[in-house]
Amino acid sequence: MSDRLRTALGPLDLSAPLLTAAGCAGTGRELAAFFELSKLGAFVTPSVTLRPRAGRPTPRVTEAPSALLTAMGLPGPGIEGFLDRDLPWLAEQDVPVVVSIAGDSAEEFGELAARLRGAPGVAAIEVNVACPNVEDRGRMFSRHPRSAASVVRAARAGAAPGTPVLAKLAPDAADLANVALACVDAGADGLTLINTVEGTAIDTTTLRPTLTGVSGGLSGPAIRPIALRCVYQVHAALPDVPIVGVGGVTSGLDALEFLLAGASAVGVGTTLFHDPGAVxxxxxxxxxxxxxxxxxxxxxxxxxxxxxxxxxxxxxxxDVPPPAAPAEPAGELKETLP
Incomplete structure (x- = not known):
């Protein structure tokens, strides 16, 4: 791989700037059928919860213009199943593993981070601050600086010393830069921007919401301008904080846009559903x-x-030569100058 593509996320050195987006690449086994995972800068896992979850009932996926609308409900095996079955396999794939974690309270995030201490292959932890939480009546931690900071602080305390912690934020905070700053002050080594954008679809045949959960997360090319705005805004406010830009990346030029906006690495998600060999x-x-x-x-x-x-x-x-000195005016023209 070209040395031109090397990058860093704080203390995490990456051979390439492309990561998977959490929840869009399965356990890694599915994606490995299409290319070697070592080509990635890092593999980001689906968000891991304390206990197994079946997720929301179907229908929980529908198409939208240039986008996908999903309400999965974070299905997964729970932390014990992840540590027993998924992480050991990922640790053998010669790719840094970023473990995404999600919980219903700050304490759960701290407990999840602590369970990952000493686990093989964990290069970093991504704290999914943009998932619904019970403590705040179904709102998301990332909408408020104080609640976002409490989650990051708990995860930082639980994580092994030296393990980078990234905070994944949603775009719908009233002051995203302030939320980002609160997360960094609470111990985040970097930020992932953005999670999905909340949206709803209506079935014009049944005359009811298409998804059983009514609303879901919008992803894909339609949200790229929103994600770019968030990366640009946060980088302007916190230029020294590493950012993973995520949202609608389908090509190298899309990835370049995120770098130009201020991201040091880029996540690829929804495009993997229809083009799993895209990386x-x-x-x-x-x-x-x-x-x-x-x-x-x-x-x-x-x-x-x-x-x-x-x-x-x-x-x-x-080698760019220094600019040449201005030429002296010639002959008669020089004499007429004041």
């Missing part, structure tokens, strides 16, 4: 896009859209 293609396209713009590494592109007009990034492998 090698997107990486190749991104590498070509960086080379075409004379950018020698991912870091040269991160936040470039924030630079003032006329800013010239370092050019890979090119």
């Amino acid at each position: 090698p293609r997107i990486l190749r396209e991104l590498d070509e896009a960086l080379a075409a713009r004379r950018l020698g590494r991912v870091a040269d592109a991160v936040g470039l859209a924030h630079k003032p007009a006329g800013y010239a990034p370092p050019l890979a492998g090119i």
Whole structure:
């Protein structure tokens, strides 16, 4: 893989800037049938909960214009099943594993992080602050700085020292930058922006909501402008905080947009449902896009859209001579100048 694609998320060094988005790549076994997981910068697991969950009843998936609307309800085997069956297999795949965790209270997040201490292959923990929680009447922790910080603080306390903690946020906070700052102050080493956008679909035949849960999470290309706005906004406020940009990435140029907005790495999710072999293609396209713009590494592109007009990034492998001195006016013209 090209050295141009190496990047870092705080203390986490990645061979490539592409990660899976939580919940969009199964346990990893499904995706491994299409390409070697080692091509990824990291594999992000589905959100793991304390106890097994069956998820919401069907129908819980429907299509939307350029998007997918889902209300899965975080189905999964629970932390014990994950540690017994899924994590050992992932630990053998030569790919950093970012374990996404979700809970109904700050205490549950702390307990989940503690259960991952010493588990093989865990490179980082992603705290799904954007999942519904019982303590706040079905709202999401990430809508409020104080509740978001309480979850991150609990996870940080439970996690093994030195294990990076990422906070995954939703886009519908009144002041997203303030929520992001609260998470960083509480111990987050980086941020994942964004989770799905809440939406609803109505079946015009039954005249009822399409999903049994009424509302669900919108993902796919339709939300990319929203995700880019969030990454751009948070990077402007917290330029030194690593960001994983997620939302509607289908190509290398889509990934480049997130880097330019301020992300250091990019998550690929919904596109894997219809193109499970997309990762090698997107990486190749991104590498070509960086080379075409004379950018020698991912870091040269991160936040470039924030630079003032006329800013010239370092050019890979090119010695740029200093500008020549202005030419002296010639002959008669020189004499007429004041």
